[in-house]
Amino acid sequence: MARLSDTNAPDRGIVVRDLRMHFGETLVQRDLSFHVARASIFVIMGVSGCGKSTLLRHMIDLQQSAQGDISFDGQRLWTRDAAERAALQRRIGVLFQSTALWSSMTVGDNVALPMQLHTRLGAAEIRDQVAFKLALVGLAGQESRMPSELSGGMKKRAGIARAIALDPDYLFLDEPSAGLDPMTSQRLDTLIMRLRDALSLSVVAVTHELPSIFTIADDSIYLDDEQRTAIAHGDPRELAERAEHARVRAFLNREPLAERDDEEPIHGN
DSSP states (O other), rough: OHHHHSSSSSSSEEEEEEEEEETTTTTEEEEEEEEEEETEEEEOOOTTTTHHHHHHHHHSSSOSEEEEEEETEEEETTSSSSHHHHHTTEEEEEETTTTTOOSSSSSHHHHHHHHHHHOOHHHHHHHHHHHHHHHHHTTTTTTOOOOGGSSSHHHHHHHHHHTTTTSSSSSEESSTTTOHHHHHHHHHHHHEEEHHHHHOOEEEEEOOOOHHHHOOOOOEEEEETTEEEEEESSSSHHHHHHHHHHHHHHHHTTTGGGGOOOOOOOOOO
């Protein structure tokens, strides 16, 4: 397998190194380097338009960077070996912001589809796995319902059930709480943490919802829309009080920047 040459890189987890992202000639983010520990929840945060979802798309192999590397347990994401790349992609589950459930298929058929496409399980085994995955997310017995019959929170849960259909090691969530009321969002946060613990999942979540950030995050990175790079990395509860940059503290405390101290200069690149 293609592996990073740096022997100091962690053997397990996701390593992002020196990532640079562009849309055409427009720089989105630069010099992004961080590590997502196994069986942890890592939050990518920042204001709208800073590049959070773009970073997620790079990490799930929907876009390739202008510069840098991403590895999973030491295996390069952008290897030239098609079989290795496909095998790595199957270790990744994704909940898109809109859930992307097939509207013409039942909830059960949506969850079954990845198993039908990527495993040799028989029909009875797939039915059992669908029932198990739906039970894990609190949707036991909902196989025959259509996505249009589900509430917003139930759609998110169904999307997560499909995302974990192939028993991935890594789960990526793009704005999981978007459009949900506070109580439903809180329940979804509890589900995400429960799945991390029960399945030893490494979770990467893109969100700007502060209650979710403070509830689920073991670690985080803040993408700055002005400097076009990460200006904070760590536990968001600690960053809310002690982040070096005023923009980070203002974001995490819901305070206008004008009411905080003047922004400190960026040190280094």
